[in-house]
Amino acid sequence: MNSRISLKAAAKINLYLEITANRPDGYHDLVMILQSIDLCDRVDIRKIDIDAIQVLCNNPEVPCDLTNLAYKAAALLQETFPSVGGMEIAIDKRIPMGAGLAGGSANAAAVLVGIDRLWDLGLTESQLCDFAAQLGSDIPFCVGGGTTLATGRGEILSPLPDLTDLVLVICKPRQIAIATAWAYQTFRSQGLLATSQIRDENLSSQIVAAIASGGESAPTKIGRLLYNDLERVVLPEYPEIAELKNKLLEQECLGAMMSGSGSTVFAIAADLDRAQQIAEAVRTDAIDVWVVKSLTRSVFDA
Ligand code: ATP
Numbered sequence: 317m318n319s320r321i322s323l324k325a326a327a328k329i330n331l332y333l334e335i336t337a338n339r340p341d342g343y344h345d346l347v348m349i350l351q352s353i354d355l356c357d358r359v360d361i362r363k364i365d366i367d368a369i370q371v372l373c374n375n376p377e378v379p380c381d382l383t384n385l386a387y388k389a390a391a392l393l394q395e396t397f398p399s400v401g402g403m404e405i406a407i408d409k410r411i412p413m414g415a416g417l418a419g420g421s422a423n424a425a426a427v428l429v430g431i432d433r434l435w436d437l438g439l440t441e442s443q444l445c446d447f448a449a450q451l452g453s454d455i456p457f458c459v460g461g462g463t464t465l466a467t468g469r470g471e472i473l474s475p476l477p478d479l480t481d482l483v484l485v486i487c488k489p490r491q492i493a494i495a496t497a498w499a500y501q502t503f504r505s506q507g508l509l510a511t512s513q514i515r516d517e518n519l520s521s522q523i524v525a526a527i528a529s530g531g532e533s534a535p536t537k538i539g540r541l542l543y544n545d546l547e548r549v550v551l552p553e554y555p556e557i558a559e560l561k562n563k564l565l566e567q568e569c570l571g572a573m574m575s576g577s578g579s580t581v582f583a584i585a586a587d588l589d590r591a592q593q594i595a596e597a598v599r600t601d602a603i604d605v606w607v608v609k610s611l612t613r614s615v616f617d618a
């Protein structure tokens with residue numbers, strides 16, 4: 317049996333994020349369309365002789381203690397399956413933090429998938445998603461990835477047809493990290509649910525239809541239908557992010573939007589050449605920029 321496994325764990329963006337209700341448990345009912353992108357951390361899991369979970373990361377800002385989502389994922393499977401022994405989890409971090417790109421969630425999903433394979437647990441994707449849901453709202457999506465409609469708190473998943481060649485420019489203001497909880501709490505405390513900005517009730521159905529339509533015109537249609545309710549709290553608080561989005565929209569892109577609770581803003585480009593031009597136009601010392609394509613999986617062999 318193998319004693320180590322190396323996996324890639326992909327970031328996600330939100331093509332759509334609508335808050336539809338405040339839930340009594342403090343969470344929110346959401347309609348989201350999530351898309352895996354080719355901006356990945358690498359997660360190496362190695363069996364060790366002592367009965368412990370050791371997390372290492374090349375980025376000193378990532379906590380390597382029991383608050384790390386990768387640690388929590390490993391601890392959950394260790395508690396549930398006595399056969400799962402000690403392990404070292406080494407994370408090569410490329411996905412920026414506090415970015416709305418679900419980097420921590422992607423790491424946790426990779427650990428669930430990796431442990432299942434290393435210890436031959438034989439779990440189905442649906443069982444892995446049940447464990448993932450106990451750890452965080454975005455983690456079930458990160459187990460499978462691709463293009464997905466997520467409802468409930470984000471854990472009820474319906475796969476959509478794969479967007480295979482979506483070209484994206486991902487922009488992260490280096491100095492701005494946003495806590496997801498702050499964004500949702502502010503949305504709630506400002507009572508923004510009562511003043512929806514969505515003019516067309518069928519907006520989410522329209523973007524789902526645009527994705528399903530496939531073909532060459534799909535990116536153009538999707539670009540026009542991007543939406544994120546959390547922009548309503550984040551952009552006024554962080555004018556730099558609003559400015560970055562405007563700068564992207566001034567370029568020849570098919571649409572631009574903040575991802576999740578930010579601070580990442582992305583643009584859809586017609587092709588790779590155009591994406592490179594957009595990237596050059598917005599890249600500064602203060603803004604990290606990646607040109608990436610959509611992925612059909614979130615966790616895969618490194
Ligand atoms: P989301 O889109 O889910 O809100 P995010 O992209 O905003 O996520 P993450 O990279 O997931 O942000 O990290 C958010 C916080 O989670 C970090 O500030 C960090 O303290 C903590 N964290 C726990 N585990 C990890 C991990 N494996 N990688 C990165 N951050 C982690």
